Amino acid sequence: MVTLKHLNVKDHDEGSTLVLTEAGSSETSGTKCWSEESGEFFLNQQKNFALSLILLLGCYSALLVPAYLPTQQPIWSERTTTQSVALINRSAALLSQPCSSSWSTVRLSTVPQFRGLLDIPVFLQNVTAEWELSPPLGLQGSEETLAHTLKALPLSRLPSAPEKCRRCMVVGSGGVLYGKQLGIHIDKHDIIIRMNNAPVFGFETDAGSRTTIRLVYPEGAPLLQQEYQNTDIIALVVFKRLDLEWLAAVLAKKPLSWWSKLWFWRHVVNEIPLQPENFRIMNPEILKRTWHVMLSYTQQERKTVPTLGISAVVLALQLCDEVSLAGFGYDLQQPGAPLHYYETLRMDAMMTQVVHDVSTESLFLRDLVKAGVVHDLTGAL
Template identity: 60%
Template sequence: MVTLKNLSVEDPEESGLPLLPEAKNIEQAAVTNGKTELRKFFISRETNLCLSLVLLLGCYSAVLIPAYLPKEQPVWENGSLQGRDTVLLNRSASLLARECRPGWCGERLRSAALCLRLPEIPVFLQEGRAEWAQPPPLGLQDSEERAARTLQTLPQRGPPPGLGGGGCSRCVVVGSGGVLLGSRLGGHIDQYDVIIRMNNAPVFGFERDAGSRTTIRLMYPEAAPQSPREYQNTAIVALVVFKSLDLEWLASVVTKESLGWWSKLWFWRNVVESVPLQPENFRILNPEVLHQTSLALQTYAKQQRKMVPTLGASAVVMALQLCDEVSLAGFGYDLQHPDAPLHYYESLRMDAMKSQVVHDVSAEKVFLRELVAAQVVTDLTGAL
């Protein structure tokens, strides 16, 4: 009861009088309607689960389906693939048809006065301890004893059979560049005396463009081909030592003894434990080849620093020491066109090279271009 100037107003809540039945019904209806509205606002668990699954599948489809749709394959701008095929094939055929010129690469290299000194050492590591001023991959500093032990497992350490016998030899270094795709150079590549490949670049399924046999495959453990068939028609597998542990891997492969689990942990990806070749088919690349390649590339680099060359550039320098004539196929990065295929055997695009910081591919391209311009080597695919 509230009293204002002799006036009294009775508070209904303080009143002891019961509510009318109609009022009770109205109040209950209001509560029921409120609960109903809340149920309508919040969906059921079953409906929520279904919608979540639909949204999840939709997101996965938006991401995955475009990756499997056919894409238009970009062409190289250094000459149309269609327009240059006949010219390049004819030039390659005429090169193979003429007599091999003994000592051609060495003579051209000396007359061109390029910043490349071919080391007067064996291409493959030989018996005997040497003092190395650089750690792997540019040397064997602090890994000499491990290298000596691995060499003991190799019955042969010289060049492949047929080289060094006094005859004239032709080499072709087959790069992994996308420019090789559609080149139809496979039959020409197979006619060379020495065919050099790098890492896991496949042969099986790409014989028409890349050839079918391999004389020397340069590789390190993490980049070794996983498929046993890629070692068919292969004369030599040559290890490129990037770290001391790589020597242990080679010894385990040659002797067929399993590599310890602790050693396996230090590889940045799973490595093959078996290579279907005989012990006499293995070699170790002399690190001085990479060292001299690195010194030559520093001349063309914008920033002077210790440079680790790609296996492609190192293979070219190795070929210049082994053979009288050297040709290149599948070399040349078209960095101006990021959608161009990076490799001939996968869908990776050219812009992937921008993320790597180990190699200076721009300096390597200038270096290889000068070799081509000086007629030290021949570019079969015309992308340099």
């Protein structure tokens, strides 16, 4: 045996494998134990991979799952019982009084900047108008598609309601509506207007169960067919020419081509369980005049467009003598507040969008309430 520093090299028979051991170790038993019994100290390849995968998933879960869980932040829409009862009593008091003819329009005419919102035709009946702007503030460039779609609409009149005096309720999607228990009062109005996919089923206590007009664009139309029950009219708000093609396909009960569907930013519903007489096209003049009023708040050109919510309020002013709102009011100072009454999305999601100017719209709505043009039943304006 020859000793080289700290290693012992033992002679073996020809063809055998050389084994290196630390100097001073006892025979080869220690080395033999390490090589043969190493399986007790290290997992095999399959088990090692599985353990790594579990650890990796655990790390991702620890980082990502909390982001999707409800946060323990103060919710602005939650009021004390006393405040909630006060809102219910106020709503009941308004409904107990006789309907006042032309209540909203008379007060609207007293504010100079709002006079442009008077006497706007609500639904399109023909294509004779000369549009100065393209969608959504007009229909320039879409006249041919509009004419084709209008041919499939047998009716363009207003929904049935008392002819002497009408009360409108515009149900906003705001989180402030949650827990207010105004559903039974909402259903007592002559015309009830909702927007896009704001659900009714499961939220009847707060949002009511009846819909007279639901304003939609294709990407926002409810996907669940049950949401079209107890609905009188679906009114399309045109944001692009393809929206008219979508409506024509729905009326004909034929799906759009795969190529057309590629141009929608979200999946659109193919079928709506209503008859052609239940559909309308909202007059883009409503959006245009609302947009002009919003310009008066800043005195500068804006690239944003009015939301369906503010458009629904202006539409209601054309249809009804008295107009009330529920579920309106964004408090952007509280990013943790619920954005909608039906989901966990928070207010900070609205802060990141650039299509709508909700701050200006809030000022606009508050001025309408202050002037007595509309009633705010949830008290967030």
